[in-house]
Amino acid sequence: METYGARCIPSPSPETAAGRAILAQRPDHPGSLGIAISEAVEVAAMREDTKYALGSVLNHVLLHQTIVGLEAMQQLEMAGDDPDVIVGCTGGGSNFAGIAFPFLGEKLRGGRDIELIAVEPSACPTLTKGLFAYDYGDTAKLTPLVKMYTLGSNFVPPGFHAGGLRYHGMAPQISHLTKLGYIKPTSYNQLDCFAAGIQFAKAEGIIPAPEANHAVKAAIVEAEKCRESGEAKTILFNLCGHGNFDMQAYTDYLAGKLKDLTYAEDEVAMALSGLPSIG
Ligand SMILES: Cc1ncc(COP(=O)(O)O)c(C=O)c1O
Numbered sequence: 001m002e003t004y005g006a007r008c009i010p011s012p013s014p015e016t017a018a019g020r021a022i023l024a025q026r027p028d029h030p031g032s033l034g035i036a037i038s039e040a041v042e043v044a045a046m047r048e049d050t051k052y053a054l055g056s057v058l059n060h061v062l063l064h065q066t067i068v069g070l071e072a073m074q075q076l077e078m079a080g081d082d083p084d085v086i087v088g089c090t091g092g093g094s095n096f097a098g099i100a101f102p103f104l105g106e107k108l109r110g111g112r113d114i115e116l117i118a119v120e121p122s123a124c125p126t127l128t129k130g131l132f133a134y135d136y137g138d139t140a141k142l143t144p145l146v147k148m149y150t151l152g153s154n155f156v157p158p159g160f161h162a163g164g165l166r167y168h169g170m171a172p173q174i175s176h177l178t179k180l181g182y183i184k185p186t187s188y189n190q191l192d193c194f195a196a197g198i199q200f201a202k203a204e205g206i207i208p209a210p211e212a213n214h215a216v217k218a219a220i221v222e223a224e225k226c227r228e229s230g231e232a233k234t235i236l237f238n239l240c241g242h243g244n245f246d247m248q249a250y251t252d253y254l255a256g257k258l259k260d261l262t263y264a265e266d267e268v269a270m271a272l273s274g275l276p277s278i279g
Pocket of ligand 1: 241
């Protein structure tokens with residue numbers, strides 16, 4: 001970013017009221033997507049020349065990303081195949097929705113049955129352990145309320161390497177579809193995900209982003225299930241990013257320095273107790 005003229009500062013930063021308030025409570029705060037959103041919204045609100053465009057979570061972002069699934073449909077048509085299982089990792093939900101929604105649309109219009117698997121980190125288990133409730137999309141409570149699965153907007157996920165999955169909430173459309181049973185959520189620890197990413201890199205020559213490793217892990221698990229049952233299934237997953245910017249994460253993993261991190265259940269309980277009350 002600095003190559004292109006940006007000034008980069010880590011969040012929480014001393015440059016916003018939201019960042020200063022958080023740093024005053026905890027100077028070594030590891031940050032989170034919820035805090036970064038608060039800081040970005042604050043900067044955009046204070047400046048005439050700045051607008052804020054959210055990169056995930058909101059439904060219009062999910063629909064924008066459906067180009068991924070629409071392209072996958074055309075590619076599968078060229079390959080003469082159809083998916084039985086679709087897998088994606090979920091931080092705010094955009095890459096998963098992007099690949100899954102066009103196929104789900106076909107299914108809902110009477111098409112083939114497809115299993116949709118949303119994969120999240122065990123250390124930030126929004127869909128698998130969160131509440132379906134109205135909550136804020138950011139930590140400083142600047143955004144509108146959203147009905148979603150949430151761990152509470154004050155929850156700070158531990159500092160694992162898939163930073164893009166360290167978000168307390170989930171897109172409302174994904175939350176709703178999960179509640180209705182159309183999406184099956186699951187979670188994995190970071191060490192299992194890195195092992196899967198390295199297995200994938202050896203086979204395909206592409207190093208996946210730590211976020212994408214969650215989808216790789218779940219796709220491998222589905223393939224192994226098929227191997228055991230003798231069933232033939234087509235498994236489609238979204239390789240949502242490469243890991244070329246994440247060499248430190250792989251270096252730490254290969255040096256045995258990474259640990260599986262667990263979230264503190266009492267912190268989630270405390271964050272959920274602070275959910276806004278809706279009349
Ligand atoms: C490579 C990658 N994948 C996935 C995500 C998670 O976001 P989403 O759930 O919106 O796809 C991020 C977020 O930063 C990311 O960088």
